[in-house]
Amino acid sequence: MFSAITITIYLAAWAFLLHTTVRRETMRTERLLAFIAFGNLFHFIAAYHSILSDSGYQFGFFKVPSLFFAVINLVVLLSSIRKPLHNLFLFLLPLSVLSLLLASMDLQTRTSQPLALATISHILLSLLAYSLLTIASLQALLLAYQNYQLKHKHLRGVMGLLPPLQTMETLLFELVWAGEILLTLSIITGFLFTYSFAEQHVSHKAVFSVLSWLIYAMLLWGRHTLGWRGAAAIRWTLGGFAALMLAYFGSKLVLEIILDRV
Template identity: 55%
Template sequence: MAAIALYLCGAAYLITSVLQKRSANHQWITAFAISALGLHALATYPMLFQSQGLNLGFFNVISLTFWVINLLVLLSSLKKPLHTLFIFLFPFSAVALLMSVISHDESLVTQVNGEMIAHILLSILAYSLLIIATLQAILLAYQNYQLKHKHPSGPIRLLPPLQTMEALFFEILWAGEVLLTLSIVTGFIFIDDLFAQHLVHKTALSILAWVIYAILLWGHTVRGWRGFMAIRWALGGFTALMLAYFGSKFVLEFLLS
């Protein structure tokens, strides 16, 4: 509850800053993030790691993913202008953590070996980076729209220059695609049958997401794709990736259980 309260307080502070058209204090944002992440970790660890194995329930994984996303953004924001992403991340993290506490189910515990843990961690890191890239794409779309319609005032003034935002977007996208590649490769190596009935949708959609992101990166490098063209491809890859893991997991745990 303390972690959730800190996330919500941080979100309220950022939203207030935007409404008042002033830059948020980086030290305050960092303090909110570090405090909330520490408490989030203390709350999540015993729910994930249990004596019988790992509890990789739907909301537990979402909560862990948001923890990783927040950590990556926090570390990156020390050198790059990514702190504006917390305006999305803080409220979603609060909801994710609350749902993991409310819906905790010990029957979802599974035993996994070290190889599978490595695959799971790579997957979560890949998803986390690509979610960050998607949030960056949303901000880019907003920035592009405002500049195109000659509204360079209000909240847009709080964002870094468009070229900086776009460069960050493709840097994060490249890192996410590399980790997604490793995740898919380790899946083929460590999982006996990735095309088994309960995994086939996840595998096919993950490969589709990888292809979409690969086309986007190729188009940017070779054809110079940027702006709304790049944003549309990024959102398409994100949709496929979310359906691959969270969509499949939701169906298996809630609709078919």
């Protein structure tokens, strides 16, 4: 029921946002964000019931994305109060609906484990880091689109709704900085409390997480010392995001879907 309510709200908000964007109509952003926030509340409830089982919590391959996008939407909602991020919901709302549908169709029961406080802190830090860096990757895609349109002198349509290029780049690096700090804390808590290299899938997760951290660190170093921007910033941001997604979803895809082990 909660999933159905959330999907209805998200689709209505997405249709309204798409309509106003295409027609370049003015809108009350505050009302749109309040409507999405209402749906986001139901999204968290739906995600919670999806991963909750009688024996504990099940973080399955098709269940985690729903919680993942609930957190992302919350971060974008809060950030949109001061930053021009609401257009990201053109991407996020359809993906959120897809994640809810996948979670509702995943009826497989997997081994549940009780969660210690240290593990919970690691999960929360990871979710926040993944959320911010996902938003950064979407921002990078918007920046790539903006660069392409400016290069080909297409200044109408969606271009008129986006902030200036310099503002978009500044926002991108703010997101990467915040995400990198949280990713650092996530990796530290992972090594201290949860990673066991005797488990092969955990070692793969740790390796790709560290690889992602290194890519983002190189991006921030290049920005600070070499003045990286534009295409270089976009490539490194998306490269770091790809490694980060492989860290979690790659091992889960192999184990749960291909090998059906966990």
